[in-house]
Amino acid sequence: MSEKAVTEEKRVFMTGNEVVAWAALAAGADIMYGYPITPQNEVMHYWTRLAPKYDKKFLQTEDELSAGFATAGGVMAGRKAFTATAGSGSVLMQEPMAMAEMMRLPTVAVLQQRGGPSTATVIYSQQEVTLTTIGGNGEGMRVVYSTAGHQELYDYTIKAFNTAWKYRFPTFVLGDGYQAKMREPLTIYDPETRGISLLEPEPFVGKEGEPGKDRPPAQYRNTFNLEEELYEKVMSDIREFEKVAPEIAEYESMETEGAELVVIAHGIVFRAVREAVANLRQQRFRVGGFRPVTLRPLPVTQIKELVAGAPKILLVESSYGQMARLLKEVACGSATEISTFFKPGVGITAGEVEARVKEIIKS
């Protein structure tokens, strides 16, 4: 095989899309299938330039349906395959990802959210949370990492391949246009030098030997004769997902101990929350911050503890409550006062979060 793309630790200053391409290389991805859509295009641009140097492959498909199904095919062939998309592309991506869920295919998809439903507002949003976590005509047996910056885009893109191949659930890295297009400093590294061993992919089809003679044929279907047969299959996946969920779930929390109010946000919005919480603490407000890193599965235990302990919760996001709906389900039954600050498709500043917190505390 070709030489490694990333050998030694290096400080770099890159756009998020470039980071994703480098991270996929560092994770040992073999092939990318993609269709142009802003703001993920540069993932393909960097990948197509880097791929030949490292013996990797790329296919530009006719649409996101094809990109998703071809990614499923690449995975079934036993290769680390991935795709990247956004916006209306995420909508089309639901059909292949629903199949991947049912066939337990370790697909990896990077989503750079954009404002919707629309064209042209390609800059930024957090409006693809519902789609990514529970979209599709299934039960949402998926893993979704919501990143809050370029270092995390690198770390979690690498992790996404391992999570996908370990648990065999479709895995998503949920970014956004700001993370995609902005430049930030970060450290890139060879995961193996940090003790992260990369899982080897295995073929689902095209295995060694003659089917029917040396081994049974490997046959994958998404068709069932009876409702009960489907029920058994879905329930077995749900049980497995629920069993591994606590191992997969990740979160970040700051100053939540004894806080009078905890601000919850995910992804890049949490950076405004971090700054707001630090400022408010300096002003002697007893405020904390909490961020689910995995939106699917959610860090349920921590969220339940939080709502049991904090008198007030503020949910902040660049959508009209897509994260809030997921959290409220977990918090259901708690007496905590839940306030919201929603700006669909628009960025949120630390100043805005501070102002909203003060408004709630003083009321």
Next chain:
Amino acid sequence: MQPAPVMPKTWRVDTKPHKFCPGCGHGLILKCLGEAIDDLEIQSRVVYGCDIGCSLLSWDLFNLDTVQAHHGRTTPVMTGIKRARPELICIAYMGDGGGYSIGVQHLVSSAMRNEKITVIVANNTQYAMTGGQMAPTTLPGQKTETSPFGRDPGTTGMPFRGAEMISSIVQEGAYVARGSIANLRQLTGYLKKALKNQIEGKGFSFVEALSSCPTNWRTDAARTWEFIEKDMAGYFKVGEIKIPGRGEVTADA
């Protein structure tokens, strides 16, 4: 004692009898495909993909590694496998709804990219599994559940000649043919040539097979054969359309 039916070596005996309706063409086409795979001795290298619609009933028909994909999406799944592992021989099998309607963008695009896969479309002029609705291939005047007074070309267009469309967009190296369950030896020959074309890495290969659906056509045996051999074959010309090294050839050759 009845003699054991002759089955291709690549067929799974334990899943027989197969699940198609009496008189259905799928079993015949897939028998031809099995024989073609047997003759080429490629069983251990083939990945077989079937679509949604009646073709999905073949998900456990063969002793082949198999993926049953979503409606129209078998072509991109097989494309994805082939691109990732070019040494595998990828076959996408679907009906005319999957190939010419919901998945037509995949068929067109994979043909234009000259994907080294083999696509087989069984054409029975309607959507069979969903109960016999009009398809792009439904003949003028043909009654279906969504054209109960007969297909009106004035409002629904003319039947889609898929093989001719493919042959007009592929590049040199592609193989395009239309066979029929009315001539199984010829159909097996076309399927073998299509697979050989993929094995030799020449280009995209495509075979449409005229097929039957007496269940939804509501035809008896005599009318079923007449419909395939006269009505269908009169509009969809049987023959090789594109052969590598020979350019465009006239149908009915």
